[in-house]
Amino acid sequence: xxxxxxxxLLQSVLVMLAMSALVFVGVHAIGNPIDVLISPDATQxxxxxxxxxxxxxxxxxxxxxxxxxxxxxxxxxxxxxxxxPVLELILSRLPxxxxxxxxxxxxxxxxxxxxxxxxxxRPDGIxxxxxxxxxxLGFSVPTFWVGLILILTFAVNLGWLPAGDRGPVMxxxxxxxxxxxxxxxxxxxxxxxxxxxxxxxxxxRLSRAGTRExxxxxxxxxxxxxxxxxxxxxxRHVLRLIAIPIVTVxxxxxxxxxxxxxxxxxxxxxxGVGKLIIDSITALDRPxxxxxxxxxxxxxxxxNLVVDLSYALLDPRLRRGxxxx
Amino acid sequence: MSAPLLEVRxxxxxxxxxAGVAKAVDGVSFSLGRxxxxxxVGESGSGKSVTGFSLLGLVDPPGxxxxxxxxxxxxxxxxxxxxxxxxxxxxRLAMVFQDPQATLNPVLSIGAQMALAVRAHEAVxxxxxxxRAAAVLAxxxxxxxxxxxxxxxxxxxxxxxxxxxxATALLHGPDLIVADEPTTAxxxxxxxxxxxxxxxxxxxxxxxxxxxxxxxxxxxxxADRVLVMYAGRIVETGPVGAVLRAPIHxxxxxxxxxxxxxxxxxxxxxxxxxxxxxLLAVPAGCAFAPRCPRADAACGAPPPEARLPDRLAxxxxxxxxxx
Numbered sequence: 312x313x314x315x316x317x318x319x320l321l322q323s324v325l326v327m328l329a330m331s332a333l334v335f336v337g338v339h340a341i342g343n344p345i346d347v348l349i350s351p352d353a354t355q356x357x358x359x360x361x362x363x364x365x366x367x368x369x370x371x372x373x374x375x376x377x378x379x380x381x382x383x384x385x386x387x388x389x390x391x392x393x394x395x396p397v398l399e400l401i402l403s404r405l406p407x408x409x410x411x412x413x414x415x416x417x418x419x420x421x422x423x424x425x426x427x428x429x430x431x432x433r434p435d436g437i438x439x440x441x442x443x444x445x446x447x448l449g450f451s452v453p454t455f456w457v458g459l460i461l462i463l464t465f466a467v468n469l470g471w472l473p474a475g476d477r478g479p480v481m482x483x484x485x486x487x488x489x490x491x492x493x494x495x496x497x498x499x500x501x502x503x504x505x506x507x508x509x510x511x512x513x514x515x516r517l518s519r520a521g522t523r524e525x526x527x528x529x530x531x532x533x534x535x536x537x538x539x540x541x542x543x544x545x546x547r548h549v550l551r552l553i554a555i556p557i558v559t560v561x562x563x564x565x566x567x568x569x570x571x572x573x574x575x576x577x578x579x580x581x582x583g584v585g586k587l588i589i590d591s592i593t594a595l596d597r598p599x600x601x602x603x604x605x606x607x608x609x610x611x612x613x614x615n616l617v618v619d620l621s622y623a624l625l626d627p628r629l630r631r632g633x634x635x636x
Numbered sequence: 637m638s639a640p641l642l643e644v645r646x647x648x649x650x651x652x653x654x655a656g657v658a659k660a661v662d663g664v665s666f667s668l669g670r671x672x673x674x675x676x677v678g679e680s681g682s683g684k685s686v687t688g689f690s691l692l693g694l695v696d697p698p699g700x701x702x703x704x705x706x707x708x709x710x711x712x713x714x715x716x717x718x719x720x721x722x723x724x725x726x727x728r729l730a731m732v733f734q735d736p737q738a739t740l741n742p743v744l745s746i747g748a749q750m751a752l753a754v755r756a757h758e759a760v761x762x763x764x765x766x767x768r769a770a771a772v773l774a775x776x777x778x779x780x781x782x783x784x785x786x787x788x789x790x791x792x793x794x795x796x797x798x799x800x801x802x803a804t805a806l807l808h809g810p811d812l813i814v815a816d817e818p819t820t821a822x823x824x825x826x827x828x829x830x831x832x833x834x835x836x837x838x839x840x841x842x843x844x845x846x847x848x849x850x851x852x853x854x855x856x857x858x859a860d861r862v863l864v865m866y867a868g869r870i871v872e873t874g875p876v877g878a879v880l881r882a883p884i885h886x887x888x889x890x891x892x893x894x895x896x897x898x899x900x901x902x903x904x905x906x907x908x909x910x911x912x913x914x915l916l917a918v919p920a921g922c923a924f925a926p927r928c929p930r931a932d933a934a935c936g937a938p939p940p941e942a943r944l945p946d947r948l949a950x951x952x953x954x955x956x957x958x959x
Binding site (some may be wrong): 506527528529532534536537540543547551626627628 | 666692694696722723724725726727730731733735737738740741742743744745749752753756757788790801804805807
């Protein structure tokens with residue numbers, strides 16, 4: 312097991328290395344950050360000085376190697392725009408996105424899976440049809456539009472919840488969190504709801520399909536023959552049998568939400584990393600872009616590793632050292 | 637003789653499909669005494685499994701019991717509220733299925749699955765439920781049962797898995813176990829073992845057994861009486877020895893003749909010509925007539941009962957046997 316983990320970690324280092332090279336080259340192709348950074352009427356001397364200061368006069372491969380060298384010392388570079396270390400910049404924004412993404416994916420899963428199981432258990436019932444209608448909506452209505460409608464309804468018309476921003480945060484271990492206070496939660500509710508709608512729809516589909524399939528198997532028939540109630544069968548047998556795809560999608564969704572909650576963060580003016588990366592792309596702030604995307608690769612690789620390891624917990628047949636089937 | 641444990645009268649279970657009504661079970665009647673072993677024999681699609689599922693109220697939609705009566709220990713099961721039916725299932729009526737690989741949940745330990753079955757009917761602690769599971773596993777011949785409760789189905793062999801399924805059925809000491817081809821998926825040597833064990837377990841606990849099988853040889857080794865089904869109906873019933881020695885119905889004769897053991901070495905196996913009718917369009921009159929060597933114009937009408945002492949066949953042209 313330990314060897315497997317080490318092998319996976321080495322793989323992830325390779326993935327991140329490839330990612331950094333791709334981004335480095337790609338960003339170089341987009342344009343010259345100097346054009347954005349200094350005013351067009353600056354003198355040639357100032358321009359040359361700036362180019363030298365940011366190391367942009369060197370060939371690209373040298374710039375990349377220098378970047379890697381600094382990376383090994385834990386230095387992701389300094390943002391062109393903010394003038395502060397990139398790592399510090401990203402880490403100051405990450406908690407906001409982290410709690411928003413976790414809240415959205417958790418809510419989507421905790422609500423979506425029971426609804427989906429029910430819809431799979433009574434596929435022809437009125438309630439099941441209602442659940443599926445919600446799921447279709449969640450898939451097909453664009454996120455930005457739902458966000459705007461949420462603001463319009465709950466913030467503008469009803470005035471129950473704030474329309475945007477993060478509001479006050481509570482400091483724990485030097486990091487500010489919203490979910491620890493009621494007021495913070497009120498700021499978080501709408502963007503989290505907005506983000507979770509798609510996940511909810513996805514989890515409903517997934518657990519409905521799994522449940523429908525499992526309900527037809529002899530495992531369920533045998534459990535019913537033993538006199539188990541349908542509720543017990545759903546909770547103890549079916550839930551365990553559909554857990555693997557659910558955990559897989561949970562991981563994928565968590566990763567992609569952490570990386571790309573951009574639309575929701577923009578609409579609700581949520582100061583997370585999604586907004587940061589969009590601003591950086593506009594400003595051609597290369598160190599931020601490269602570091603951010605390498606970090607995203609790291610997140611994905613880590614989440615996938617955790618998901619793969621959790622399979623062994625969920626399905627005894629996948630455990631190593633067990634008897635062959 | 638006391639009242640029978642199970643009395644089935646004119647049971648009809650139909651599947652209302654888009655293509656029409658499939659009459660999987662169409663007018664089946666039989667009775668079963670306490671501790672008796674009944675063999676239910678027929679080809680695939682003859683309605684024998686659906687009969688078994690009907691007894692436990694486990695017919696899945698679009699299937700439905702559309703008529704008839706099932707009296708179990710004096711109580712009518714057809715139309716019983718689902719909650720009351722559930723309270724009987726597993727406690728007084730149990731079932732064992734064909735493929736233990738498919739019936740046991742691969743991601744739950746044997747102990748956890750059996751404890752769920754114990755606690756479905758008794759408010760006992762998990763620990764007590766596991767202790768009961770271990771005791772019953774030991775009874776069905778699983779060595780070191782208490783220690784194996786934490787094992788998962790894939791860690792058992794096919795025969796051991798089926799023993800776990802049988803143990804699950806025995807947990808509450810039921811009055812009747814419906815066994816739906818429980819040895820078909822197993823090796824021949826294991827089949828014989830399981831068969832012998834089932835027989836002695838049933839005798840020991842006074843449990844009646846309905847053994848559903850397409851295999852006459854298995855049934856002859858196990859059952860007291862046999863019931864032969866064809867296209868959703870009973871064609872012949874009687875004590876297993878008498879029926880197999882001298883069948884009255886041409887279909888039973890055909891089944892017996894097609895057993896490999898009946899053919900001389902080197903000779904072609906005999907088979908019944910044609911195939912079983914679609915349950916959507918069972919012929920009027922005798923359903924077996926199109927494949928029957930003795931059929932004539934009279935077979936277009938519903939077959940009459942041909943009775944011998946303790947035996948019954950539904951046929952226009954029964955085979956004469958010395959009574």
